[in-house]
Amino acid sequence: MPAGVFKETYRADMAHLRYPIHWAGLVLGAGLALTAPLFLRGYYLDQAILFMIFLIAAVGLNITLGLAGLISLAHAALMGAGAYTVAMLALKAGFNSVLAIPLAGITAAGLGFILSLPSFKLKGYYLAMASLAAQFILEYFYSLLAPEQYITVPFETKEIAGIFFGEGVPLYYLALAITLVLLLAAGNLARSSLGRAMKAVRDNDVAAEIVGINVTRTKALAFTIGGFYAGVAGGLYALYSAGIGWEGFTLLVSIELLGMVLIGGPGRVVWGSMLGVLVLKTGWTNLESSLNPLLTGMGLDIIASTAKYIVLGTLIAVFIILEPEGLIAVLRRVKEYLRLWPYSY
Amino acid sequence: MDPMLLLESTVRGVIIGLTYAMIALGFNIVYRVNKSINFAHPVIVLMAAYVALVASYRYNPLLAYLLAVLAGVAASIAIERLVARPLLGRPPVALIGATLGIYYLIKGVTITIGGAETASLPIAYKLYNLGPITLGLNDIVSGLGSLLVLALVILLHMKTRLGSAMRAVAEDVEGAAAYGIPVRRLMSFSWALAGLIGALGGLFLAVKNQVSVELEFYAIRALAASLLAGLDSIGGVIVGGIVLGIAEEVGGLLLDDYLPGIGYDMAFFILLLVLFVKPYGLFGTERIERV
Numbered sequence A: 001m002p003a004g005v006f007k008e009t010y011r012a013d014m015a016h017l018r019y020p021i022h023w024a025g026l027v028l029g030a031g032l033a034l035t036a037p038l039f040l041r042g043y044y045l046d047q048a049i050l051f052m053i054f055l056i057a058a059v060g061l062n063i064t065l066g067l068a069g070l071i072s073l074a075h076a077a078l079m080g081a082g083a084y085t086v087a088m089l090a091l092k093a094g095f096n097s098v099l100a101i102p103l104a105g106i107t108a109a110g111l112g113f114i115l116s117l118p119s120f121k122l123k124g125y126y127l128a129m130a131s132l133a134a135q136f137i138l139e140y141f142y143s144l145l146a147p148e149q150y151i152t153v154p155f156e157t158k159e160i161a162g163i164f165f166g167e168g169v170p171l172y173y174l175a176l177a178i179t180l181v182l183l184l185a186a187g188n189l190a191r192s193s194l195g196r197a198m199k200a201v202r203d204n205d206v207a208a209e210i211v212g213i214n215v216t217r218t219k220a221l222a223f224t225i226g227g228f229y230a231g232v233a234g235g236l237y238a239l240y241s242a243g244i245g246w247e248g249f250t251l252l253v254s255i256e257l258l259g260m261v262l263i264g265g266p267g268r269v270v271w272g273s274m275l276g277v278l279v280l281k282t283g284w285t286n287l288e289s290s291l292n293p294l295l296t297g298m299g300l301d302i303i304a305s306t307a308k309y310i311v312l313g314t315l316i317a318v319f320i321i322l323e324p325e326g327l328i329a330v331l332r333r334v335k336e337y338l339r340l341w342p343y344s345y
Numbered sequence B: 001m002d003p004m005l006l007l008e009s010t011v012r013g014v015i016i017g018l019t020y021a022m023i024a025l026g027f028n029i030v031y032r033v034n035k036s037i038n039f040a041h042p043v044i045v046l047m048a049a050y051v052a053l054v055a056s057y058r059y060n061p062l063l064a065y066l067l068a069v070l071a072g073v074a075a076s077i078a079i080e081r082l083v084a085r086p087l088l089g090r091p092p093v094a095l096i097g098a099t100l101g102i103y104y105l106i107k108g109v110t111i112t113i114g115g116a117e118t119a120s121l122p123i124a125y126k127l128y129n130l131g132p133i134t135l136g137l138n139d140i141v142s143g144l145g146s147l148l149v150l151a152l153v154i155l156l157h158m159k160t161r162l163g164s165a166m167r168a169v170a171e172d173v174e175g176a177a178a179y180g181i182p183v184r185r186l187m188s189f190s191w192a193l194a195g196l197i198g199a200l201g202g203l204f205l206a207v208k209n210q211v212s213v214e215l216e217f218y219a220i221r222a223l224a225a226s227l228l229a230g231l232d233s234i235g236g237v238i239v240g241g242i243v244l245g246i247a248e249e250v251g252g253l254l255l256d257d258y259l260p261g262i263g264y265d266m267a268f269f270i271l272l273l274v275l276f277v278k279p280y281g282l283f284g285t286e287r288i289e290r291v
Helices: A010-014 A020-039 A042-067 A075-093 A097-121 A124-145 A168-191 A193-203 A205-210 A215-240 A251-264 A269-297 A301-322 A327-340 B003-034 B041-058 B061-084 B092-114 B137-159 B161-171 B173-178 B183-208 B215-229 B236-255 B263-277
Strands: B127-130 B133-136
Touching: A020 A042, A020 A168, A042 A075, A042 A168, A042 A193, A042 A215, A042 A251, A042 A269, A075 A097, A075 A124, A075 A215, A075 A251, A097 A124, A097 A215, A097 B263, A124 A251, A124 B092, A124 B215, A124 B263, A168 A193, A168 A215, A168 A269, A193 A205, A193 A215, A205 A215, A251 A269, A251 A301, A251 A327, A251 B092, A269 A301, A269 A327, A301 B061, A301 B092, B003 B041, B003 B133, B003 B137, B003 B161, B003 B183, B003 B215, B003 B236, B041 B061, B041 B092, B041 B183, B041 B215, B061 B092, B061 B183, B127 B137, B133 B137, B137 B161, B137 B183, B161 B173, B161 B183, B173 B183, B183 B215, B215 B236, B215 B263, B236 B263
Parallel strands: none
Antiparallel strands: B127 B133
């Protein structure tokens, strides 16, 4: 805590913006986010949009996994539910894709609720296996939905009032608005009674029940809210991509999302997820796209295609073993070190 | 439905089921000592197959198979020492996440070395007509081999002093340690045994089908056999594996017209069904652990 800042009320202690650095961060961050399309174009703007899509999904998983401690290996399948909802509504009913995004969230939330049913009876590994089975079963049904691999979301359904939301600047601002609303909601959720109930269930469910928390309801809500976030992310993904296929929502994506949460900081819903997505999605994609031509040039294209597995796997395992609180804890230590520097104690 | 077709599917189901049972046993052996599922087990199956393939280009087949098994054992021991042991006492999500990480790490290394190609191991292919059923030599080798391995491991558990010690550790770690049983070493041994079984499972699968990246999915589906039997049961996996094998083959045969390709996903329906109805499986110990 910086010197010279005094908090006299509980309200001030609970505020989102407590220190001057928070205000500075807000002004800088909001400024950057709002003006990004001015200096990011084409590929990089797409990267920013993908970052937000995966951020929403990771925040959802962080609520289920980080806050409530419920393991879900089916998060990518829930994203798929959102994406296919948008695609099918657009394709079969001509429904507007942008307006279908809330419906995508609701569909995935419903699926999330169904996924929560095993958690009433099961814990730990058994729950992980239930979600693993759900992931594969949903993948199977998605492959039935689109036997010719890809569903193209009709372009004309991506338009509202003449503005095409399928790409570029309009999509960026749409995604930004949705992301901001959902992040604010998630940040507040973590501090609300529900969020605390989730943490209590995570840390000790018996004790949580004894102090009067409805464990079943909390678990169901954790899965449902996590599913809603995944569904919205999937809906945005359907809007963003030209065609969606079940390959976009495989177990690998689920594990990538799990990695984002575990590496970023489980339980730190907003900032932890953001760090995780920044490293595993944006960071990795850019590293890959700059390294791959090099590796292919050296005749090592097999490494270029497997490096993702190796790096992702190693990062996840190393972080879990050595730094279970994730990057956010590393960041905190760096911050502490700098704050005390050069008098380290 | 042609009854002969049904019979043939059933026989095929039993044969693949035995291999499933064997791979499932690898999950169970680890679960018994660590009370955790080793999600890296499927990749050991995959790795062994590719090691055998790559080694068979250079050495004679038997040496290649031996190398594959050694690689499986070594990888399994390494996972125990470097991942599972530091994570003892941490919540389940830690071990699930870490073993999944190792899964992808080894998968990446395997594909780098083996190239994600599909190829056959060098064994003789021959067809036998047993009455109305045609079976290949590869089917027979993998079925009988799996049965033999299963029998040996079950005998090890039931009849030897080592097996009693392993059962003691599975029952109660502190109690076993109090009686002077070397718990740590037995944990390592259990993981090594699981690696051995997984690697052999990979070889049998590779012999039966082909070496391909699909093999890992067989191992993931074997989880259903493991759970159906009960995660801490040993002999039960035979029932679990055979039920899974038959469900895949016969279910695929009966339902394929309506739901194409459903056979391979039967495992996950079984998994969900078991989890909802009887999470501790048919032969597992029921733990009194209320949520």
